[in-house]
Amino acid sequence: MNPTMVTLFGGVFALLAFASIVGFVLSRRVKSENGIATVSNLNARIKAWWMMIAIFAVAFYFGSGVTIVLFALTSFYCLREFLSITPTRAEDHGATVAAFYLFIPLQYWLIWTDWQSLFAILIPVWAFLLLPLLAVLKGETEEFLTRSSRIQWALMLNVFCISHAPALLLLDIPGFEENFLLLFFLIAVVQLSDVLQYVFGKLFGKHKVAPRVSPAKTWEGLIGGGLSASAIGASLFWITPFSPLEAGLLALTIVFAGFAGGLVLSAVKRSLGAKDWGTMIEGHGGALDRMDSVSFAAPVFFHLTNYFFAL
Amino acid sequence: MIARIVGEAIVLLTRFLVGGHGRWRGVEPVGAQRIYFANHASHLDTIIMWAALPAHLRETTHPVAAADYWGKGALQRFIALKVLNAVLVERAKSKDPLAPLRDALEAGGSLIIFPEGTRRMEPLPGEFKAGLYHLAKGFPDVELVPVYLTNLARAFPKGAFVPAPISCVAHYGAPIALEVGEDKAEFLARARGAVIELSGEQE
Numbered sequence: 001m002n003p004t005m006v007t008l009f010g011g012v013f014a015l016l017a018f019a020s021i022v023g024f025v026l027s028r029r030v031k032s033e034n035g036i037a038t039v040s041n042l043n044a045r046i047k048a049w050w051m052m053i054a055i056f057a058v059a060f061y062f063g064s065g066v067t068i069v070l071f072a073l074t075s076f077y078c079l080r081e082f083l084s085i086t087p088t089r090a091e092d093h094g095a096t097v098a099a100f101y102l103f104i105p106l107q108y109w110l111i112w113t114d115w116q117s118l119f120a121i122l123i124p125v126w127a128f129l130l131l132p133l134l135a136v137l138k139g140e141t142e143e144f145l146t147r148s149s150r151i152q153w154a155l156m157l158n159v160f161c162i163s164h165a166p167a168l169l170l171l172d173i174p175g176f177e178e179n180f181l182l183l184f185f186l187i188a189v190v191q192l193s194d195v196l197q198y199v200f201g202k203l204f205g206k207h208k209v210a211p212r213v214s215p216a217k218t219w220e221g222l223i224g225g226g227l228s229a230s231a232i233g234a235s236l237f238w239i240t241p242f243s244p245l246e247a248g249l250l251a252l253t254i255v256f257a258g259f260a261g262g263l264v265l266s267a268v269k270r271s272l273g274a275k276d277w278g279t280m281i282e283g284h285g286g287a288l289d290r291m292d293s294v295s296f297a298a299p300v301f302f303h304l305t306n307y308f309f310a311l
Numbered sequence: 312m313i314a315r316i317v318g319e320a321i322v323l324l325t326r327f328l329v330g331g332h333g334r335w336r337g338v339e340p341v342g343a344q345r346i347y348f349a350n351h352a353s354h355l356d357t358i359i360m361w362a363a364l365p366a367h368l369r370e371t372t373h374p375v376a377a378a379d380y381w382g383k384g385a386l387q388r389f390i391a392l393k394v395l396n397a398v399l400v401e402r403a404k405s406k407d408p409l410a411p412l413r414d415a416l417e418a419g420g421s422l423i424i425f426p427e428g429t430r431r432m433e434p435l436p437g438e439f440k441a442g443l444y445h446l447a448k449g450f451p452d453v454e455l456v457p458v459y460l461t462n463l464a465r466a467f468p469k470g471a472f473v474p475a476p477i478s479c480v481a482h483y484g485a486p487i488a489l490e491v492g493e494d495k496a497e498f499l500a501r502a503r504g505a506v507i508e509l510s511g512e513q514e
Contacts, residue, residue, distance in 0.1 A: 076476065079476075080476045080477065080478060081478070083475075083476075083477050084330075084462060084477050084478040088465055088477075089465065090432050090464050090465060090468035090469075091468075092465075093465070093468050093471050093475055096465075096475040096477070097471075097473055097475050100475060100476050101473070278478070
């Protein structure tokens with residue numbers, strides 16, 4: 001692992017250690033029933049963060065192969081969560097199987113072999129055409145459009161969109177070799193933005209952004225958390241090929257895209273009658289509850305960086 | 312030894328692909344002698360019901376499986392008999408298909424049965440066959456635990472070759488018992504109702 005990466009993960013560990021201490025002190029202080037619930041959820045989240053950061057550090061240490069596999073598994077779990085609460089039918093089995101066993105490996109293999117042109121169209125074009133064909137062979141026409149859309153949507157979001165994060169490793173940026181740092185930048189800004197919005201929301205939140213869709217999101221949280229995450233992004237300019245201003249603007253874009261992802265997926269979740277996507281990560285819900293903002297932010301960050309900075 | 316390793320591998324693969332976790336809603340996962348009865352949607356049901364049990368219950372619980380599927384090849388036979396500790400029944404030929412089930416209960420074991428007898432594509436179970444009633448009558452001390460399996464028909468529908476990774480959960484309900492004077496049809500309808508009721512409670 002290169003020295004910059006060691007410094008960055010050192011910083012993240014220090015931050016988490018600080019959060020753990022705060023969580024411990026709070027758990028001793030808080031007495032009200034509501035407060036105890038909030039703090040124990042907070043501590044569960046911090047514990048899960050240790051786990052997630054450790055997994056990330058290991059993947060980065062071993063390089064692009066392991067990182068790509070890690071994101072492929074993330075896509076797998078997110079897609080599993082998504083389709084588990086989406087009412088597909090037995091007749092959709094062929095399309096579902098193809099989504100899992102054909103398109104996840106293929107999409108991530110294309111990143112591994114550096115085949116960017118096919119990577120960009122595999123799911124929007126080839127899967128889009130193949131999946132409804134697999135479904136139509138079963139001869140069931142009931143709700144055909146809805147059923148086809150569900151699977152295509154699930155695949156776009158959980159595989160295509162999320163795969164844009166490790167795809168940052170593909171970009172060929174003149175004078176910049178350490179593409180892992182771009183991936184670190186993206187994940188750090190998205191997740192810090194989520195955490196800081198949560199913190200600002202808990203401390204100052206009054207005005208809800210979208211009460212029906214996502215009651216926890218407040219304007220105070222969005223503005224306070226979003227601006228601080230963007231500021232942190234700007235201060236990380238030295239690990240990126242960007243100037244401080246560019247880094248700040250890109251971080252701000254990541255924050256907005258991430259917020260949009262959280263909002264849209266919350267609406268999807270609610271339309272399916274669920275509160276969390278799953279129970280995989282204690283305190284956080286499912287894997288998709290952590291990846292919802294990444295799924296929107298990754299393609300936006302990938303394409304802006306590709307357009308303005310890459311060859 | 313090999314059976315143990317294969318068993319662990321099957322549990323791991325099940326967790327990875329379809330989850331197969333148990334939700335103990337009406338009953339605790341303790342060692343009482345029981346008959347778990349569930350809706351039947353796929354051949355995976357047997358494995359998921361088995362994997363959803365905690366390890367200490369797996370040793371004493373025998374899934375009841377159809378001999379015409381699980382007894383066919385050497386591999387299926389090995390998995391059914393050595394790994395899952397299954398009791399195989401001849402659905403069509405046998406005069407007294409319940410005999411091996413009675414033997415297992417008399418030896419103190421618990422059973423997993425699918426009273427519909429056949430797999431269905433629909434989420435709710437079909438009519439129950441009489442076997443559950445006869446067992447309830449013959450073994451009044453054994454707890455009858457209804458179980459609802461979610462998503463199985465979507466994860467591994469009839470005629471499919473591989474399971475799709477859609478998470479399947481086993482919901483365990485409160486035990487029921489054969490009441491005094493209750494006739495066969497009433498009891499079977501009530502047992503089926505207990506499974507259906509669990510389907511409404513799933514998260």
